[in-house]
Amino acid sequence: MSDRRTELESAPWSGRVRRYDLIKEGVAAVVIVAIVVAALSTLFGSPDDKQVTFKQWAVAAPADFYATAVQELAGTSGTAGYGAPYNHASDGVNLGPLYLAKWLGVTHPVDTVNDFVITPLTTVANAAPVADALKQWQGSDAKTQSTWATNYDTALTKANQDASKVSAGNYGPVPALAGGLLTMAQAGSLDGALLSQGNYFQSDNTKQTLFLGDGSYFNDQSTASNLQGSTWGMMNETGRYPGQAWLWLYSFWYQIPPFNNGDNHPFGANADAWIMLIMGALSIGLICMPLIPGVRSLPYKIKIHRLIWKNYYQEENL
Amino acid sequence: MSADIEKEMWTSKLRKGWQKNLPIEKLLPDTQPAYVASWIYLFGVATLAALGVIVASGLVLSFEGASWYHYSSVGHFVNSMHFWSVQFFFIFMVVHLWGKFWMAAWRGRRLLTWITGALAFVGSIATAFTGYLIQTNFDSQWISYEAKDGFNSVGIGSRFNVTNFGQMILLHVAFLPVIIGVITLIHVLLVRAKGVVPPIDAFNNELGERK
Ligand code: HEM
Numbered sequence: 001m002s003d004r005r006t007e008l009e010s011a012p013w014s015g016r017v018r019r020y021d022l023i024k025e026g027v028a029a030v031v032i033v034a035i036v037v038a039a040l041s042t043l044f045g046s047p048d049d050k051q052v053t054f055k056q057w058a059v060a061a062p063a064d065f066y067a068t069a070v071q072e073l074a075g076t077s078g079t080a081g082y083g084a085p086y087n088h089a090s091d092g093v094n095l096g097p098l099y100l101a102k103w104l105g106v107t108h109p110v111d112t113v114n115d116f117v118i119t120p121l122t123t124v125a126n127a128a129p130v131a132d133a134l135k136q137w138q139g140s141d142a143k144t145q146s147t148w149a150t151n152y153d154t155a156l157t158k159a160n161q162d163a164s165k166v167s168a169g170n171y172g173p174v175p176a177l178a179g180g181l182l183t184m185a186q187a188g189s190l191d192g193a194l195l196s197q198g199n200y201f202q203s204d205n206t207k208q209t210l211f212l213g214d215g216s217y218f219n220d221q222s223t224a225s226n227l228q229g230s231t232w233g234m235m236n237e238t239g240r241y242p243g244q245a246w247l248w249l250y251s252f253w254y255q256i257p258p259f260n261n262g263d264n265h266p267f268g269a270n271a272d273a274w275i276m277l278i279m280g281a282l283s284i285g286l287i288c289m290p291l292i293p294g295v296r297s298l299p300y301k302i303k304i305h306r307l308i309w310k311n312y313y314q315e316e317n318l
Numbered sequence: 319m320s321a322d323i324e325k326e327m328w329t330s331k332l333r334k335g336w337q338k339n340l341p342i343e344k345l346l347p348d349t350q351p352a353y354v355a356s357w358i359y360l361f362g363v364a365t366l367a368a369l370g371v372i373v374a375s376g377l378v379l380s381f382e383g384a385s386w387y388h389y390s391s392v393g394h395f396v397n398s399m400h401f402w403s404v405q406f407f408f409i410f411m412v413v414h415l416w417g418k419f420w421m422a423a424w425r426g427r428r429l430l431t432w433i434t435g436a437l438a439f440v441g442s443i444a445t446a447f448t449g450y451l452i453q454t455n456f457d458s459q460w461i462s463y464e465a466k467d468g469f470n471s472v473g474i475g476s477r478f479n480v481t482n483f484g485q486m487i488l489l490h491v492a493f494l495p496v497i498i499g500v501i502t503l504i505h506v507l508l509v510r511a512k513g514v515v516p517p518i519d520a521f522n523n524e525l526g527e528r529k
Contacts, residue, residue, distance in 0.1 A: 005425075006426055006427065008426075008524065010426035012513060018349060020350035022346065022347070023346070026367070029363045030367040030370050032367070033364065033367040033371055033406060037402045037403045044398070045394060045395075046397050047455075048453070049455055051456050052456055084470070092470070093471040095472070101470050101471060101475065203482070203484025204479070204485070205481055206482055212463070221456065225460075227457075241401075244443075246408050246443055247443070272471035272472075275468070276469075276472045277472070289419070289432065296424075299422040305420055305517060306519075308517075309356065311356075312353040312355065313519060315352070318520065318522055318523070
């Protein structure tokens with residue numbers, strides 16, 4: 001735009017004016033919005049599907065819970081193999097040569113064996129077999145522990161998670177530990193133990209949430225509520241409520257190739273990182289829009305402003 | 319001594335700059351240019367009004383605690399006010415954004431008005447997101463479980479941990495609203511200081527580009 005035009009557009013307005021009561025407008029807006037919002041709140045309320053607890057999981061899907069506990073001991077769960085920021089088990093997601101998560105390190109250490117299974121078990125009075133199993137586990141070296149857990153995890157997977165069909169083998173105390181944790185969860189004492197980890201104050205739910213997500217139960221609940229990321233779940237809400245509709249563009253990328261295919265390399269497998277990058281770039285683009293050639297000229301080419309200021313243009317013969 | 323007193327200092331510079339750019343007559347004027355006559359102008363103030371309802375209902379929720387609305391019907395109503403005012407806030411803001419885009423409202427040295435607006439938009443998304451994380455219900459469990467992967471993937475998760483309820487509630491009720499409040503304040507003060515942008519074709523006569 002010419003300098004002359006910028007001068008005119010930034011100078012104090014010297015043309016016709018009209019009376020305008022900003023404060024009255026503002027007060028009216030607050031009152032009207034408050035009334036409309038109160039009306040919708042009365043009519044429709046707001047979503048509030050009850051939280052999932054470990055008790056609920058262990059009672060409704062005991063085999064799934066039991067198998068997940070075994071996976072935590074064997075190190076085969078999603079969390080156990082996650083990598084940063086929880087552990088060093090893998091390199092995690094990457095943007096080409098950039099392993100940002102890995103480089104920023106393990107800032108929230110999670111040891112699935114002790115944090116999810118052993119420590120919680122030590123916080124309650126266990127029945128004799130479980131107490132003995134704990135003693136046996138704690139008295140063994142890491143290599144033996146890992147052999148037991150891996151053997152049992154493999155056998156249980158082969159038996160389709162049906163513990164009664166697992167053939168005999170060198171499992172050490174693993175079945176008793178998983179059984180003890182199942183009993184503890186069914187009694188409702190695992191939620192608190194996972195959170196507190198033997199402490200008093202605690203406000204970080206990371207360990208509970210990761211453990212919960214390692215099983216199938218939690219995922220099935222979310223599928224039933226249409227909350228899976230692959231089906232626009234990011235912008236959905238439980239029940240028939242609007243969700244975070246403003247995340248439509250963020251959610252969009254997860255629906256299209258190559259990002260919707262986890263087996264595609266490098267993009268699908270690292271979709272989380274690439275989409276974060278795309279959205280970061282688009283956000284900067286929005287912030288700097290008036291500086292982007294082409295985009296900033298659109299309002300001059302597609303003349304919606306002729307409608308917005310229609311009356312004024314007519315009155316002034318412009 | 320008297321020369322010393324008259325010397326410019328930070329305080330006097332701020333006062334003079336303020337008086338020059340935003341005298342009270344500009345902050346609270348009786349009139350607006352004749353072209354400020356379209357329903358599109360209502361969306362800025364509507365966004366502001368929705369923000370007011372969000373803050374008011376949010377304050378009540380803060381005093382009663384994050385789990386209050388699960389068991390109290392008054393709590394559920396206040397939570398619903400918070401929920402619906404957020405929905406309206408975003409609807410108003412998006413219409414406002416598109417309106418300002420088609421008006422090319424960054425013209426005439428109003429770039430910073432656009433930038434603060436866009437920052438408010440991005441910041442509001444972050445604030446709303448942390449709000450969804452502290453619902454203390456199934457939705458917030460699931461959102462934190464899913465969203466962690468996004469933030470972890472680029473290392474943000476090393477400091478911003480969505481599964482940490484304590485961190486999320488503090489950010490949602492303290493840090494982020496303050497940021498949104500300050501950005502919005504600057505945004506609105508800039509609009510008052512610069513005056514509402516004239517129509518795109520307002521100066522065609524003077525510029526000799528008559529259509
Ligand atoms: C917290 C969110 C926001 C609030 C409360 C807000 C509020 C306002 C208000 C009250 C006005 C003056 C009245 C009007 O023209 O509508 C205004 C003007 C403006 N807004 Fe926003 N706004 C917000 C977000 C945005 C966004 C997301 C953008 C664009 C990216 C934006 C861009 C602008 C521009 C460029 C103006 C100046 C218009 C002019 O000079 O005519 N605002 N805003």
